[in-house]
Amino acid sequence: MAYDLESRLVIGVSSSAVFDLSESDAVFKRDGEEHYRKFQEKNLDSPLPKGMSFSFVRRLLSLNDLSADPVNDPLVEVVLLSRNDPDTGLRVMKTIEHYGLKITRAIFMQGKSPYDYIPALNISLFLSGNRSDVDSAIKSGYPAGHVLDSKIIDDEGDSSLRIAFDFDGVLAGDESEVVMQSEGLTQFHAHEVRNVTQPHNPGPLKEFLVRISKIQSVEEQRKISDPKYKNRLRVSIVTARNAPSHERALNTLKNWGVMANDAFFLGGIEKGKVLGVLRPHIFFDDQSGHLRAASALVPSVHVPFGITNEQVS
Numbered sequence: 001m002a003y004d005l006e007s008r009l010v011i012g013v014s015s016s017a018v019f020d021l022s023e024s025d026a027v028f029k030r031d032g033e034e035h036y037r038k039f040q041e042k043n044l045d046s047p048l049p050k051g052m053s054f055s056f057v058r059r060l061l062s063l064n065d066l067s068a069d070p071v072n073d074p075l076v077e078v079v080l081l082s083r084n085d086p087d088t089g090l091r092v093m094k095t096i097e098h099y100g101l102k103i104t105r106a107i108f109m110q111g112k113s114p115y116d117y118i119p120a121l122n123i124s125l126f127l128s129g130n131r132s133d134v135d136s137a138i139k140s141g142y143p144a145g146h147v148l149d150s151k152i153i154d155d156e157g158d159s160s161l162r163i164a165f166d167f168d169g170v171l172a173g174d175e176s177e178v179v180m181q182s183e184g185l186t187q188f189h190a191h192e193v194r195n196v197t198q199p200h201n202p203g204p205l206k207e208f209l210v211r212i213s214k215i216q217s218v219e220e221q222r223k224i225s226d227p228k229y230k231n232r233l234r235v236s237i238v239t240a241r242n243a244p245s246h247e248r249a250l251n252t253l254k255n256w257g258v259m260a261n262d263a264f265f266l267g268g269i270e271k272g273k274v275l276g277v278l279r280p281h282i283f284f285d286d287q288s289g290h291l292r293a294a295s296a297l298v299p300s301v302h303v304p305f306g307i308t309n310e311q312v313s
Contacts, residue, residue: 005122008074009211012081012118015092016129017147018057020049040088047098052147052299053127055154056282059161061102066218075215078103079121085110118142124208138305143204145284145301148291153279153299160232162280167239167249169286171209172200174306181307192245199255204305205284213258234261238274242267272297
């Protein structure tokens with residue numbers, strides 16, 4: 001019987017998102033593919049260092065203990081999507097085994113991005129350190145994020161998973177951002193007030209949030225049967241919106257059947273000031289300007305979607 005991915009949260013990760021490939025990449029760029037192949041073979045049993053999204057992936061997979069059958073019916077599935085061929089990708093698979101990550105499925109495509117397989121695998125988030133792959137995925141309408149060189153947060157004594165999202169251009173589409181860019185802040189607020197009951201169109205990561213919310217519901221059920229259980233998954237919205245445009249954002253989340261644990265409507269206050277206190281294990285934003293400050297403080301992902309990321313001709 002075929003394995004069903006429809007009922008679970010599936011994310012796709014490149015090896016560059018989860019592990020530090022700086023040494024390997026330097027060999028490839030300096031010496032070419034043949035030396036790179038020999039380097040990987042020589043270091044086959046030497047685990048790659050942890051990368052920016054390692055803690056996020058590990059903590060996400062740990063939530064499978066909420067399932068009654070974690071092996072055959074996990075809540076979360078992580079699939080490796082790699083530009084390596086199967087031989088050079090063997091070191092990555094051995095590294096996954098070394099760290100005890102429950103990742104068993106992989107696609108290896110020598111020199112090509114496997115992002116075309118995102119819908120086939122029901123993937124609601126694709127993370128990669130390769131910007132061109134992420135750009136191509138986003139242009140194809142797929143949910144993707146570029147993992148930036150960021151501060152890594154992996155507080156070993158804390159089992160929680162904190163995920164933070166910007167709103168416009170990440171969870172929601174960029175319709176309102178277009179108004180903001182073309183007509184200014186006053187007209188943006190007026191537009192949001194006029195449309196306060198109209199849910200936003202979905203952005204690239206809307207489905208990822210919906211599936212995360214389903215796991216939060218499983219946690220709530222666990223608390224009923226085990227009152228001592230403490231929720232591990234926490235979702236925060238960190239947005240430049242402020243009143244009165246906050247209400248439409250909250251109405252949209254309610255319409256989608258999700259609820260954030262925290263919402264920060266900052267109205268132009270630098271996001272890094274809040275993120276440094278919140279300390280999410282991953283933060284998603286569509287604007288490079290916000291991410292420059294954020295990436296120095298928390299693991300950060302750029303979602304290159306919408307008007308703020310269009311090339312000026």
